[in-house]
Amino acid sequence: MNPSLAVIFLTLFSGAGFGLMAVVAIVNDFAIDGGLSPLRTAILVALSLLLVTMGMISSTAHLANPKNAWRAFTRWRTSWLAREGVFAVLFYPVAIAYLGWVFFRNTTRGDGALVLANTAAVIGLITIFCQGMIYACLRTIRQWHTPLVPANFYAMGLALGMTMLATSQVLTRGPDLVLISTACALLVAAAVMKAIYYFWIGAPSGTTLQTATGFTRGKVRLLDQGHTFGTFLTHEFSNCIPAARARNFRIAVYVLGFLAPIAILIAGAHGLLRLGVLFAPLLAFIGIGIERYLFFVQAKHVINLYHGRMPGPLPQMHPALRAGAGAADTMINKTRLVPSYEKR
Amino acid sequence: MRLGLVIDLDTCVGCHACATACKEWNTSAMTAPLTDYDPYGKEPSGVWFNRIRHYEIGEYPNNKTINFPMSCMHCENAECVTVCPTGASYKRAEDGIVLVDQDKCMGCNYCSWACPYGARELDRESGTMKKCTLCVDRIYDETLPVEERQPACVLACPAHARLFGDLDDPESTTSRAVRERGGYALMPELNYNPTNHYLPPRTRPAISTSDLPRGSLARKVKEWVNRVIER
Known part of the structure; x- marks a missing residue:
């Protein structure tokens, strides 16, 4: 997306x-x-x-x-x-x-x-x-069509709120163990929820180019997408990032969004930081902002099947679930408007 | 009544006549215009209601090229209408046609996210979502001769690969074709229950080559000469 x-x-x-x-x-x-x-x-x-x-x-x-x-x-x-x-x-x-x-x-x-x-x-x-x-x-987007999405939104909204509240207490009233430990607990809960989400969005999806075209018995391959330049559909739906960069972004989500704020809040609880404790909510916002970016850019709409941009015969599967079949992310990594002749 | 199209993948030749006829009619019809961006430049793009893609089915030598036109499926379970927050998208009760009220649309793109068939395209100029109207301004137009009260794509198709009719009436041409030729809907697992159906290619016996005359001496000489001249 x-x-x-x-x-x-x-x-x-x-x-x-x-x-x-x-x-x-x-x-x-x-x-x-x-x-x-x-x-x-x-x-x-x-x-x-x-x-x-x-x-x-x-x-x-x-x-x-x-x-x-x-x-x-x-x-x-x-x-x-x-x-x-x-x-x-x-x-x-x-x-x-x-x-x-x-x-x-x-x-x-x-x-x-x-x-x-x-x-x-x-x-x-x-x-x-x-x-x-x-x-x-939305049933059209596997990565979104899960109850984990509202659960994640709750976990991260509450974690961000509690981080801001605990930071305000530490700034003006000094170390406040109860609120800091609550904020840390909510951040850990949000991190775990997000990990469950990241694991499950790699699970197989039922929709393939075969069911999309109705030719379920054989291999289906795109010959030509019918337009020489991009369309609204390729602009809106075919964004994606390479698997390696996505992994690095996920590490950034965990380091900036969850680990760093927890470490800063704990340091604040020991009175080690004064104004520096403001970095806890700041980094949490940056990390969870990256998480939200990934949430959108990694969502793959089924229309990509028709453009040959999603694996057809193999279901999308998390590498951990699919033994030795290489990277799960086989979507073509190109800029979002791809002339059709480049895809031959 | 449940109006829709039935598309014959056996006879579709992939000429894009349906798409251009659609563009021609609809660029001055009820959701006009269908804006083009950079139409004569290096990166031509624009709003289309009908897009044709081309696929290879099976593996050589048992393969086949399939030309695959797609437009709005006018689904029974149209999620694009359900998710629309403004009420701009609606499905007509009388004939099942899904339309967008251009005066109400706020251009949030949400309906296009809900559509698995890529039927909705945002017009950046007007800021509104546009889609196939099933030529609602043609099919009920009593000033047109009866045989012309059909969508522009159906009239334009030189291979008669597009049928228009009432899929609720079991005796209509469309329902008959679906019944007799094993017509199917796309992505049934998503449960959108599309009205448009596709007819699979007919299976024909392979043309036998065993009864062709084996090469005579004269024919072999001819073939050899042909090869030599080609060089």
Whole structure:
């Protein structure tokens, strides 16, 4: 798939924003480590709103005809994209009301605060689910059509939120073991979830060029794709990266997105870092941003079969599952618009 | 009613006449224009509703070239319509034609992600998604003679490899062809239940060469002379 920056930023920033709102609500609900001060709560909720807004604004950059964007809320009965829009918009009044309550009353206690905080958190979590389902409901893309996608979005949104919350505590109140250990636990959980995803997306897929053309008894080979230059289909769907680079990016995801933030938070817990602890959320955002890039660029739409860009006779299989059959990624590594004569 | 196309892979010669006829009609029809980018330049591209690809089936010497036209399948279970957040994509209840309302589309590309057949293409100029309309502005046009109330691709096909009809009516030409020739739908495992069907190539007995005259002396001399002259 075409890894559009607009969609990468949408899922990354709004996921982190909703995750932050959820962890703020949980920490205040149970007064974990004494709960957050009203000022800190207000700042973190404002940060959450800022992140969500950044995501929403960047998502409109993905639209070719944004003047009709307001219509995107109308088909919530069938479309996960519309549901995401509806819940993202519902999030604003509740989160802003909670922010106002905390800021003007200068307390995070009371029934009103409890109701507003948890309502905002739940709406945010539902939005993350809808965001994951936008991708998970597509049967055309094997790498997305799995319940692991919304599960990953949850794990990484909550991990990013908790990392930001723990960092803010360390910065201003000094080492805070409870929140730091929670952040580390969520980062580890997100890393494990992502590892499960990376293992499973290599599993065999049922759709091949044979079922795509109906000639299921013999070998099918593309002779000519029928156009001399690229089309919308090759532009949108035939992006891919070589297996070696994908592996390096995955290492970067784990080092930058999970290991480094955990190490920095632990160092912060021992009082070794002061402002340096800010690198924990920063690196986590960069690492999970790379993860989101991989999520898009490694997704292979079945239309690639018709262009001869996906293995036909052999199902796509993870090298670990397929003994000695070479690299799993046999898609042709070329720039996205490939003249047909180069493919002969 | 469930209008759709049946494409005969036995007779399709891969001339792209259906695609050009489609482009010609639809570039001034209901979702017009079908924008071209750099049409006379080095990197020509543009919006097309119909694309023909060419495949080799089997291995030499038991191989065959198959020309494979693909346009919107007007699926019964059209996920492109389900995922559309704006309601621009819709499937007509009366005849099953899937259309895009150009006034409502916001160009998010989501429907093209949901379509396994590559039937939807974004027009970068208008910022909207465009797709095969099954020439809805031709097939119901009562000012046209009855025999011309068919999609442009069907009328243009010189090999009569494209049939248009109601796949719900068991006695229509299309349903009959599907029944008699073993017509099939593409990627049935995805369960989109496409309306368009494809007819596989007919299996014919191989032409026997055993009854051809064995080479006489005169013929062998002729062949030798031919080879010498060729050099």
